[in-house]
Amino acid sequence: MSRALPFKAARQAMSWRAPAGGGPARPPRPDGELLWVHATSAERYVALCDVGRRLQAQRPDLRVMVTCEEALQSLPVPDGTAIAGGPLPQDQPGAVRAFLGHWKPDLCLWSGGTLRPVLLKHCHDSRIPALLVDVEAADLPARKTRWLPDQSKRLMEYFSAILTPSQSALEQLRRAGVPSDKLQLTTRLRISATPPICNEDELDRVQMDLGSRPVWLAAYAEASELEVILAAHRAALRHLHRMLLVIAMADFREVEEARAAVEGAGLRLCDWEAGETLSDNTQVLLTVAEDLGLWYRAAPLTLMAGTLAAGPSGHNPLDAAALGSAVIHGPRISSHAALYRRLKEAGAAVRVRDGGELAKEVVRLAAPDAAAQMALAGWQVVTEGAHLTDQLLERIQDHLDLREGEHASV
Numbered sequence: 001m002s003r004a005l006p007f008k009a010a011r012q013a014m015s016w017r018a019p020a021g022g023g024p025a026r027p028p029r030p031d032g033e034l035l036w037v038h039a040t041s042a043e044r045y046v047a048l049c050d051v052g053r054r055l056q057a058q059r060p061d062l063r064v065m066v067t068c069e070e071a072l073q074s075l076p077v078p079d080g081t082a083i084a085g086g087p088l089p090q091d092q093p094g095a096v097r098a099f100l101g102h103w104k105p106d107l108c109l110w111s112g113g114t115l116r117p118v119l120l121k122h123c124h125d126s127r128i129p130a131l132l133v134d135v136e137a138a139d140l141p142a143r144k145t146r147w148l149p150d151q152s153k154r155l156m157e158y159f160s161a162i163l164t165p166s167q168s169a170l171e172q173l174r175r176a177g178v179p180s181d182k183l184q185l186t187t188r189l190r191i192s193a194t195p196p197i198c199n200e201d202e203l204d205r206v207q208m209d210l211g212s213r214p215v216w217l218a219a220y221a222e223a224s225e226l227e228v229i230l231a232a233h234r235a236a237l238r239h240l241h242r243m244l245l246v247i248a249m250a251d252f253r254e255v256e257e258a259r260a261a262v263e264g265a266g267l268r269l270c271d272w273e274a275g276e277t278l279s280d281n282t283q284v285l286l287t288v289a290e291d292l293g294l295w296y297r298a299a300p301l302t303l304m305a306g307t308l309a310a311g312p313s314g315h316n317p318l319d320a321a322a323l324g325s326a327v328i329h330g331p332r333i334s335s336h337a338a339l340y341r342r343l344k345e346a347g348a349a350v351r352v353r354d355g356g357e358l359a360k361e362v363v364r365l366a367a368p369d370a371a372a373q374m375a376l377a378g379w380q381v382v383t384e385g386a387h388l389t390d391q392l393l394e395r396i397q398d399h400l401d402l403r404e405g406e407h408a409s410v
Contacts, residue, residue: 038067039067131163132161132162140173156176161182170185193322196293197293217320220315235356259286300325326374
């Protein structure tokens with residue numbers, strides 16, 4: 001299974017070539033449409049990469065280039081993001097011309113602040129449309145004295161639309177003279193869930209086989225975590241004798257190792273990938289992450305594995321929350337820390353430090369009312385950013401269609 005690389009490592013792993021006149025090396029520009037997205041925070045970075053993946057599903061020939069502030073260069077490049085564009089050029093005419101001349105983006109989607117006047121002016125002069133999203137009042141250029149003209153209006157002229165979640169930012173932009181038809185009050189830019197699908201007939205059969213048995217799922221389990229997960233399950237079985245643990249391995253190559261670990265723990269196993277049948281006596285069902293669309297729906301409680309042992313750093317928990325599963329996670333969540341924090345603050349996720357705490361939470365959340373409350377809170381978090389994501393997808397599609405028509409008429 002592929003793993004996301006840190007931004008710097010991903011850039012170094014590509015076929016880089018130095019642009020004429022020196023400066024940072026850049027990979028070749030791909031053929032076809034190119035969407036350029038720029039992130040100014042880790043949460044915006046993840047959300048924009050998600051927007052890019054969704055667009056690529058609708059426009060297979062589209063390529064997405066993602067840039068971010070220097071402080072974010074250690075973030076992993078999510079799977080499915082085509083190009084890591086690296087840091088932005090210095091905000092000087094020569095560097096900006098080289099950057100835009102190389103990439104020739106069809107559209108720029110800029111999130112938050114840290115606006116660069118020279119870069120944005122050259123985008124405007126080069127007829128590269130730009131959208132500004134998730135901009136807060138603190139992100140807007142400060143007016144140093146009342147005797148100097150407000151920079152906000154000048155910079156905002158370079159954007160075709162400005163979407164902000166802040167009423168104060170909206171009012172500040174209106175006072176600066178930005179036309180109202182360019183402004184829109186929206187929700188925050190958030191990553192939204194894309195739950196994996198499953199076969200409905202298979203889900204019906206599994207739910208019938210499970211009946212009223214309590215079930216918990218370890219999603220994206222790593223071999224290094226199996227000892228902790230299995231020990232927690234053995235402890236939970238002392239209180240809930242019919243409980244079933246579903247282990248979905250992150251790497252299918254570790255299934256045999258997982259099978260040996262389950263058998264070594266003295267637990268009765270159903271190897272789902274080998275075609276074995278779930279029975280009333282099964283204590284552990286072993287599968288792979290590709291089947292999570294089924295098991296997120298069947299299990300009211302999910303441990304997002306890859307968060308317990310050294311090495312992994314977690315997976316996106318929103319798919320589990322979107323499909324009605326309460327979320328448990330360990331301390332290693334660096335790749336998606338903002339998402340876990342949002343779920344925890346909403347009461348949709350709990351954090352455990354070790355196997356002892358994991359066992360206690362599994363038993364506590366096996367109560368239907370406890371898991372149901374967390375699942376409802378998780379659903380509210382999942383839907384929070386969906387409306388803005390849909391709006392962005394529609395706006396971007398319109399801009400790209402218009403630009404495609406302009407190219408065709410030349």
